[in-house]
Amino acid sequence: MADYKALEDLVVQVRRDILRQVHKVNSGHPGGSLGCTEFFVALYNELMERNENFTMDGFGEDLFFLSNGHISPVFYSVLARAGYFPVEELNTFRLLNSRLQGHPTTHEGLPGVRIASGSLGQGISVSIGAALAKKLNKDKHLIYTLCGDGELQEGQNWEAIMYAAGNNVDNLIVTVDLNGQQIDGSTNNVLPMGNLKAKFEAFGWDVMDIEKGNDLKSIVDGMKKAKEKTGNGKPICVLLHTVMGNGVDFMMHTHDWHGKAPNDEQLENALAQNPVTLGDY
Amino acid sequence: MKKYTDTGKKDTRSGFGDGLTELGKKNKDVVALCADLTGSLKMDEFKENNPERFFQIGIAEANMIGIAAGLTIGGKIPFTGTFANFSTGRVYDQIRQSVAYSGKNVKICASHAGLTLGEDGATHQILEDIGLMKMLPGMTVINTCDYNQTKAATIAIADYEGPVYLRFGRPKVANFTSADQNFQIGKAVQLQEGTDVTIIATGHLVWEALQAAETLNENGITADVINIHTIKPLDDQAILKSVKKTGCVVTAEEHNFLGGLGESVARLLSTQYPAPQEFIATQDTFGESGTPEQLMDKYGLNASAIVSAVEKVIARK
Ligand SMILES: Cc1ncc(C[n+]2csc(CCOP(=O)(O)OP(=O)(O)O)c2C)c(N)n1
Ligand SMILES: [Mg+2]
Numbered sequence: 001m002a003d004y005k006a007l008e009d010l011v012v013q014v015r016r017d018i019l020r021q022v023h024k025v026n027s028g029h030p031g032g033s034l035g036c037t038e039f040f041v042a043l044y045n046e047l048m049e050r051n052e053n054f055t056m057d058g059f060g061e062d063l064f065f066l067s068n069g070h071i072s073p074v075f076y077s078v079l080a081r082a083g084y085f086p087v088e089e090l091n092t093f094r095l096l097n098s099r100l101q102g103h104p105t106t107h108e109g110l111p112g113v114r115i116a117s118g119s120l121g122q123g124i125s126v127s128i129g130a131a132l133a134k135k136l137n138k139d140k141h142l143i144y145t146l147c148g149d150g151e152l153q154e155g156q157n158w159e160a161i162m163y164a165a166g167n168n169v170d171n172l173i174v175t176v177d178l179n180g181q182q183i184d185g186s187t188n189n190v191l192p193m194g195n196l197k198a199k200f201e202a203f204g205w206d207v208m209d210i211e212k213g214n215d216l217k218s219i220v221d222g223m224k225k226a227k228e229k230t231g232n233g234k235p236i237c238v239l240l241h242t243v244m245g246n247g248v249d250f251m252m253h254t255h256d257w258h259g260k261a262p263n264d265e266q267l268e269n270a271l272a273q274n275p276v277t278l279g280d281y
Numbered sequence: 282m283k284k285y286t287d288t289g290k291k292d293t294r295s296g297f298g299d300g301l302t303e304l305g306k307k308n309k310d311v312v313a314l315c316a317d318l319t320g321s322l323k324m325d326e327f328k329e330n331n332p333e334r335f336f337q338i339g340i341a342e343a344n345m346i347g348i349a350a351g352l353t354i355g356g357k358i359p360f361t362g363t364f365a366n367f368s369t370g371r372v373y374d375q376i377r378q379s380v381a382y383s384g385k386n387v388k389i390c391a392s393h394a395g396l397t398l399g400e401d402g403a404t405h406q407i408l409e410d411i412g413l414m415k416m417l418p419g420m421t422v423i424n425t426c427d428y429n430q431t432k433a434a435t436i437a438i439a440d441y442e443g444p445v446y447l448r449f450g451r452p453k454v455a456n457f458t459s460a461d462q463n464f465q466i467g468k469a470v471q472l473q474e475g476t477d478v479t480i481i482a483t484g485h486l487v488w489e490a491l492q493a494a495e496t497l498n499e500n501g502i503t504a505d506v507i508n509i510h511t512i513k514p515l516d517d518q519a520i521l522k523s524v525k526k527t528g529c530v531v532t533a534e535e536h537n538f539l540g541g542l543g544e545s546v547a548r549l550l551s552t553q554y555p556a557p558q559e560f561i562a563t564q565d566t567f568g569e570s571g572t573p574e575q576l577m578d579k580y581g582l583n584a585s586a587i588v589s590a591v592e593k594v595i596a597r598k
Contacts, residue, residue: 025400027399027400027401028400069404094400094402094570094571095570095571096569096570096571096572096575096576096579097569097571098570100570101402101403101404101569101570102400102401102402102404102405102570103401103402103403103404103405105402105403105404107403107567107569108569116403116404117404118401118402118404118405119366119367119371119404119405120340121340150317150339150340151340153317153339153340153341154340154341155341155343155344182317182340183317183318183320183321184315184317184318184319184320184337190317190337190339191317191337191338191339191340191341
């Protein structure tokens with residue numbers, strides 16, 4: 001049984017990390033990061049089987065790929081707090097000569113990152129490759145992937161989605177951050193994507209919803225169910241219904257904070273809504 | 282020396298947006314397409330004024346290029362807008378087949394080119410786009426230097442029949458060319474007259490070249506400063522004329538030294554008038570996060586780097 005109090009404390013601390021990272025350099029992407037905080041916390045601390053030391057090949061462990069690389073602040077915070085690198089390094093987010101680049105990269109050798117992302121639409125393909133490598137290696141572990149909903153407008157995703165089903169890539173769980181928002185507005189206004197569940201199903205995926213995508217227990221229970229579905233010939237898609245900007249009242253339910261940092265006053269307000277739990281970096 | 286004054290820092294992408302707004306009023310055939318970056322590309326006003334001529338494609342750049350190519354069949358003049366990386370590398374084959382090879386009148390307008398987009402880092406900082414685009418047969422490649430010139434170029438390319446790549450940037454930079462300039466595709470602009478060295482610059486490096494020329498002048502070195510806003514077709518005559526006078530050249534661009542303006546100049550000179558050349562450009566590397574100034578400094582793309590390169594090239598004469 002998960003220690004939800006501990007996970008909840010971590011969620012609040014990660015929110016603070018996200019806000020402080022983007023505020024310091026007055027750039028970066030808080031909205032999507034906050035919306036996926038509970039998911040990341042659950043994934044890294046409750047769901048994935050992870051080895052102690054990071055290796056690129058990740059033999060004998062579950063792997064995670066972030067396709068929507070712009071939500072690097074949440075990724076970096078959760079990686080640091082899971083011990084991949086010192087939390088103090090969050091201070092260097094987006095600074096010159098940092099390993100914490102604006103979008104995740106392998107180029108600077110940051111532990112926890114296995115592929116560059118930022119240019120959207122490429123993560124599912126990479127994940128399929130890693131899943132196929134696991135199969136070739138007779139490694140029973142899983143590949144977890146996160147992508148944005150707006151991101152699914154990129155055609156490459158659908159090439160990958162077709163491939164994964166057509167080739168029984170059933171050690172793969174792709175989670176979609178279904179926040180209904182992207183840069184220019186709501187996904188419905190920018191480019192309506194219709195019934196995503198039906199689309200994935202029509203392509204041959206096993207699809208499930210997590211309706212409360214910002215509730216730790218729903219995420220843990222839902223993702224465990226998703227895990228049980230693996231190994232049955234179909235790739236798994238989880239539609240994670242999230243609220244962009246979750247946990248900071250003035251950032252919620254809008255695309256306004258997709259790629260904008262809070263000013264001093266806004267930061268103070270946002271942090272007051274999320275008091276220190278584990279300690280700031 | 283001619284004096285150039287910065288009339289107030291402005292971003293080149295706003296020059297594009299304002300040029301497009303003007304085109305919207307005077308040319309009914311101009312249509313615009315964007316891939317979920319309307320605000321970043323400053324296309325909001327065109328969109329508001331001409332909702333029926335604005336196409337929000339979603340995050341689907343390959344589809345955007347294809348749709349743009351199709352819109353030309355029926356006489357439309359499509360302007361596509363997204364970041365430089367997603368305007369070129371992302372969609373290279375779509376441009377190659379549906380636009381360049383098919384000879385379609387599409388204007389590919391690309392913001393956030395080079396290092397100066399800053400903190401987003403290397404995934405977004407393309408330093409290879411000039412090379413990619415200039416290698417396409419029939420493609421015109423333009424890299425403007427300031428707000429006024431970007432606005433003028435945006436308007437000018439609508440009257441030119443054929444595919445164009447228009448490259449500009451994100452940050453606010455000096456605005457020093459004239460507001461009523463007559464932008465001529467393929468025509469170099471002589472900014473300073475000198476006899477010791479030719480400095481050929483494009484994009485954000487043009488202002489840096491002017492600053493460098495002032496420093497050099499104080500040290501008794503006079504420079505021809507040429508703004509090459511059109512990298513293809515290159516103004517061969519202007520370059521040859523200058524280098525025949527000065528005997529050496531420094532090229533300056535916010536781009537990899539492989540495939541950029543410098544290589545185009547080197548090709549010209551090696552076949553017509555061999556002369557020592559130094560390259561101000563990135564050295565076959567990806568970019569990284571940082572502020573625009575920090576990055577231009579770290580990668581040697583500023584006035585002081587140009588001054589050093591001039592001293593070096595003059596010594597090689
Ligand atoms: C190929 C590509 N095109 C455009 C962009 C610019 N961009 C970055 S994030 C984004 C919106 C993504 O929407 P979504 O996946 O829903 O993420 P959210 O805004 O919900 O965080 C866009 C258009 C990009 N990074 N990559
Ligand atoms: Mg979204």
